[in-house]
Every structure is written in C-alpha cells, then in structure tokens.
Amino acid sequence: MQAEIVARLIRAHEQSQKYVSGSELARELDVTRSAVWKHIEAIRQDGVKIAAVSRLGYRLSEPDDVLHAGAVDPSTALIGTTYHYLKEIDSTNLEGRRRAKEGCPNGLVILADKQIQGRARMGRQWFSPAGTGIYFSTVLFPENLPTARAALLVPLTAVAVHSALADMGVQADLKWPNDLLYDGRKLGGILLEISGEADQVRSAVLGVGINVNLMGQDLPEELRDVVISLMEIKNQRMGRRQLLHSMLASLDTFYADFQAGSRDFIEEYRRLCWTLGRSIRFEQEGKIYEGTAETIEDDGGLSVRLQCGKMMTIRSGDVHCL
Numbered sequence: 001m002q003a004e005i006v007a008r009l010i011r012a013h014e015q016s017q018k019y020v021s022g023s024e025l026a027r028e029l030d031v032t033r034s035a036v037w038k039h040i041e042a043i044r045q046d047g048v049k050i051a052a053v054s055r056l057g058y059r060l061s062e063p064d065d066v067l068h069a070g071a072v073d074p075s076t077a078l079i080g081t082t083y084h085y086l087k088e089i090d091s092t093n094l095e096g097r098r099r100a101k102e103g104c105p106n107g108l109v110i111l112a113d114k115q116i117q118g119r120a121r122m123g124r125q126w127f128s129p130a131g132t133g134i135y136f137s138t139v140l141f142p143e144n145l146p147t148a149r150a151a152l153l154v155p156l157t158a159v160a161v162h163s164a165l166a167d168m169g170v171q172a173d174l175k176w177p178n179d180l181l182y183d184g185r186k187l188g189g190i191l192l193e194i195s196g197e198a199d200q201v202r203s204a205v206l207g208v209g210i211n212v213n214l215m216g217q218d219l220p221e222e223l224r225d226v227v228i229s230l231m232e233i234k235n236q237r238m239g240r241r242q243l244l245h246s247m248l249a250s251l252d253t254f255y256a257d258f259q260a261g262s263r264d265f266i267e268e269y270r271r272l273c274w275t276l277g278r279s280i281r282f283e284q285e286g287k288i289y290e291g292t293a294e295t296i297e298d299d300g301g302l303s304v305r306l307q308c309g310k311m312m313t314i315r316s317g318d319v320h321c322l
C-alpha cells in the first residue's frame with residue numbers, strides 16, 4: 001500500500017499535479033482517509049519527505065530524490081525487478097548475502113538510505129550517512145560463471161555505472177579494480193562478494209556506492225581530501241532517483257550481454273581505465289613492486305611491466321599511482 005501511495009505521488013509530480021488529496025488517495029486505493037494518513041506517517045518514518053497542506057492534500061517534497069519502492073521502476077529485464085528499499089541497514093551487501101542464502105529472486109536489488117556498517121574492499125568502511133548517497137546491492141545467480149571469471153563483474157559494473165554518470169554529464173575515471181574517481185578523489189566504489197563451489201559461482205552480491213549529496217563538512221577529517229560527491233562536482237544538490245534508474249538500466253543491459261557470452265565491456269573498460277599507462281606501486285604477498293600498468297587481461301587482471309622489465313599480472317589488492 002505504501003509503495004502505491006508513493007507511486008501515486010510520483011505520478012502526480014510527473015503530471016504537474018501539485019497535491020493529491022487524502023480523499024482522492026482513499027478512493028483510489030479503496031481505504032479510509034485515516035488509513036491513508038497512517039500510511040503517509042509510515043512512509044515519512046521511512047525517510048521520505050511528504051508535505052501536507054490542509055484542504056489540498058499531500059505532495060512529495062523532493063520527488064527526484066525519493067528511492068522508496070513506489071518511486072523506483074527501472075523497467076529492466078532482471079536487475080531491480082524485485083526491489084527492496086530500507087531506511088537503514090548494516091550493509092546492503094551483508095543483507096544481499098543473507099537473502100542469497102535464503103534463496104531470493106535473481107536480480108533482487110536492496111537499497112538503503114543509510115548504512116551503519118557500509119563496507120568497502122580490504123575490510124575498509126564505506127561512509128554511508130542518510131540521504132546523501134546511493135547505496136545498493138544486487139543479488140545475482142549467474143548461469144555458468146566459473147569462479148576464476150567472477151571478478152569480471154567488477155569492470156562490468158564499473159563500465160555500467162560510468163555510462164549512467166556520463167548520461168548526467170559526469171565523466172568519472174575508472175581506477176582499477178573498483179574505484180570511480182573524479183579529480184583524483186573517490187566518487188564511488190564497487191564491492192563484489194561471491195559464494196559457491198570451488199570452480200563455479202552460485203551467487204554474486206554486487207554492491208555499488210555513489211557519493212551524491214555529501215559535503216566536505218559531513219565527512220570525517222581523514223576523508224575530506226579523498227572523497228568527492230556529485231553535488232560538489234555539479235555545484236548543486238542532485239536528485240538520486242534518475243541516477244539510480246540509469247545505473248540499474250545500464251547494469252541490466254551489460255549483465256544480460258555478459259550472460260549471453262559477450263565480453264565487449266572489457267574492451268570498453270580498457271578504453272576507460274584511468275590506471276593504464278600510469279606508474280604504479282602495489283603490494284603482493286608482502287612484497288612491494290613498482291611498474292607501469294599496461295593492460296587489462298581478459299579475466300579482469302591488471303598486467304604491469306615491472307621496473308626490471310618483467311610482466312606481472314595482479315588480480316587483487318590496491319594500486320597506488322605514483
């Protein structure tokens with residue numbers, strides 16, 4: 001019922017209808033006006049801002065920023081066809097893993113307005129305050145994906161997110177393996193967690209975090225010079241709904257092609273990868289190496305020409321650009 005009310009308020013916004021009255025909602029949804037009011041309160045509790053004016057009715061205060069279930073209809077074939085909005089969660093990736101274990105629908109998207117324990121790679125945290133970012137995970141049960149190829153889902157997602165950002169006029173840099181940068185600062189990141197047999201993936205949880213309306217002063221001191229948000233890039237508050245729609249739509253297309261055997265996204269990733277051609281330093285098994293990042297292998301690994309001239313391919317860890 002709540003999703004229906006939000007969907008109705010979104011429709012009103014799109015049709016330039018300013019307010020929807022309580023009695024209109026009650027009639028359309030076949031409930032009493034007081035039931036409508038209770039649902040409106042519950043939707044507000046979920047973090048959606050709804051303005052109410054007596055005799056006029058209800059309207060969404062920030063319709064372009066609403067990520068509640070009723071507001072998100074990505075018209076995709078798989079990703080997001082089941083969509084769960086949560087006001088708050090430990091981490092959408094952790095929730096995705098729990099749901100994968102229970103056997104949730106393929107393509108389920110879990111989005112939270114706030115994460116208490118947002119996770120990043122290498123045991124780091126993803127700063128995820130309410131109302132300022134897009135934090136979502138999709139749970140996939142890929143057909144026939146060897147574990148050795150699972151990491152490809154990261155560049156695939158990076159290319160998909162890059163394309164959604166480009167649609168809104170933001171050209172992000174893709175730093176291998178999972179960073180979206182702008183001006184050398186972190187705009188977003190991707191976290192892939194898989195489970196399955198030794199040689200075959202059963203489920204993959206793909207998490208995406210984008211800093212949208214985050215300001216320097218919201219950030220802990222140590223993140224201020226390292227993190228950037230779309231609001232800082234565009235100099236204005238940005239609605240999150242359209243960007244979420246575009247990310248889900250482009251992820252859906254890239255993933256469908258991937259499942260159909262296409263690997264075209266790797267070429268696209270090579271073209272966009274900011275790391276290639278740069279001097280880098282990285283650590284592997286306790287040893288520090290330096291070299292030049294030369295190419296992305298077909299399995300997503302980064303091939304580096306070391307200072308001694310030898311080639312080395314790395315498949316995990318961080319690289320630092322020198």
Ligand code: BTN
Pocket residue numbers: 090091092093094115117118119120121122126134135136137178179188189190191207208209210
């Ligand atoms: C990284 O940069 O190392 C990856 C960051 C990924 C953050 C996203 S936010 C949504 C999803 N849930 C999480 O706990 N993490 C990912």
